[in-house]
Amino acid sequence: MENIKVGLWGLGSMGGGMGRILAKKDGVELAAGIDLDPNKIGKDLGDVLGIEKLGVKVSDDAEDILDDSLDLVILATSSFLKDVAPQIKLLLNKGINVISIAEEMAFPEAQDPDLADELDELARENGVSLLGTGINPGFVLDLMIIALSGVCSEVERIEASRINDLSPFGPTVMKTQGVGTTVEEFEEGLKSGKIVGHIGFKESIYMIAKRLGIKLDEVKETREPIVSNTYRETEHVKVEEGMVAGCKHIAKGYSDGKEVIVLNHPQQIHPEKEGVETGDYIKIIGDPGVDMAITPEIAGGTGTMAVAVNMIPHLINAEPGLHTMADLPVPGAILANMGNLLK
């Protein structure tokens, strides 16, 4: 059996991490690396990943180095659909399957239905498949909700929370979540768009609604500062009492004027300082009801890397087109040769 040939586009912490996971798996080989960082360009991909040499040079020129000898590229360059769409188009036009960890690619219809259709058609024309995935969106607050609703013959309301700890994350996440700001700065940041909270609520809610057949009137989001009652700090930020330790971001999907899907994702550093237990929680009010807790929450970074890697054979097997996690088989850990899972 030939190895599955995978390229990595984006060699930051996520792309690099996925590269190191893939390097340990059987039946798959890292066959291309693309990044814009001058410190990575021209180096051996193995050196950039901190593993053995791979005989593949990192390039900044995707157009030049990618071709359909690659089975699939994992795209880890941006969170936003508008940023990754040109990169995805380039890959699809070259006849390469694409897994993107851009949050907005988990369900691109939510941001831009026309662009989603365009990507779907382009994938079909080129006989390849496209998927956006990750822990959230892509798994916890959408795929798991859909799967658990599968045991229900009726669903009245869905309430789910992902309560996590931002402490391990770097300075960019601290800024986009408003960690270390004053309440005033937080409010200004929301207005200016510098503080965004969670990216992916719309994607999750639309994915759930479409699959279950819930007609949404609208999705409303609120973002509030989590004001700390105690001193908290990480390597990258210090939060005095009275300052902002994170962002409490809630999204609600309404149908016939009623809240039917309520997703809650408060993100802060050191939640344990105020007795907050982290976890993923899903409650479905239906027949029968379901009440699930995963404690602590599924790890965001390593979980996203694993989900994306574990979907590789399933996306290659899929019919050409744009897919979501709701229409492919569930991911599962891949502990033997990845090629065994190819049809």
Place this chain on the structure above:
Amino acid sequence: MENIKVGLWGLGSMGGGMGRILAKKDGVELAAGIDLDPNKIGKDLGDVLGIEKLGVKVSDDAEDILDDSLDLVILATSSFLKDVAPQIKLLLNKGINVISIAEEMAFPEAQDPDLADELDELARENGVSLLGTGINPGFVLDLMIIALSGVCSEVERIEASRINDLSPFGPTVMKTQGVGTTVEEFEEGLKSGKIVGHIGFKESIYMIAKRLGIKLDEVKETREPIVSNTYRETEHVKVEEGMVAGCKHIAKGYSDGKEVIVLNHPQQIHPEKEGVETGDYIKIIGDPGVDMAITPEIAGGTGTMAVAVNMIPHLINAEPGLHTMADLPVPGAILANMGNLLK
């Protein structure tokens, strides 16, 4: 859009329940009913289900009344592969998709790989699909484990339990679980095969192992009486102190001589009498780890009915052949027209 035409083979509590769920759904119609019960034969299916008349007479002659005007038949006649295989062959030969809730059909390779291959080929030859499903096996101790392992890049060990309450079940379940026996009778029942405990452990363990790529040396099962320290009773059984309230059934899958998958399913009446909380629990020791609890456990009866119904459009969409829950999209509640989910 035309309605999906579904037949029900087996109109007991499960088949009947699925019929009542389907009768409330849009985009699907009940088009045939088969049962051996003389009290049901010849009656209108709606009368047998306790709903409005459907204009379909219940028959005991599947060969006679079934044809490929049906899109799918839900088979709810037996737990065992050898019992349902002839029924499944008849259906496949007639060009009808089949969803079976026989526990051993969740992963028929586990009991009889040759028969599984035969059913797969027969389905392909006839251009239709076949699936075994239910809450367990089919969802809790296999699909959910596989799905959660999807966030892991490495898995060392899987431990899962389904701790449930048998109190709502009828006399057959009491007998097969040994509820109300003395310890001596329980041991004799195990030897004679009258007491079986849970049906489906092998199916779940082999399904997980195949999907994750774990090479199993063997699967070992143990069944022990749950001896009651208190008086417990249901409508169908009385358990004095010192008698058996249920069966503690454990299955372990070994790989390279090590326990890698441990599934625990103690089933008893009124577990709350001795402070036992019911629930579904999955723990994956891996990178990252996952620790999930669903409390109380997902309802067995109504959950099985819902899962089977919710898989209908996904099985119709699937490529011809034998499927498992691990290779189809996850079920999800179907709250709008079922036909919207057809490709």
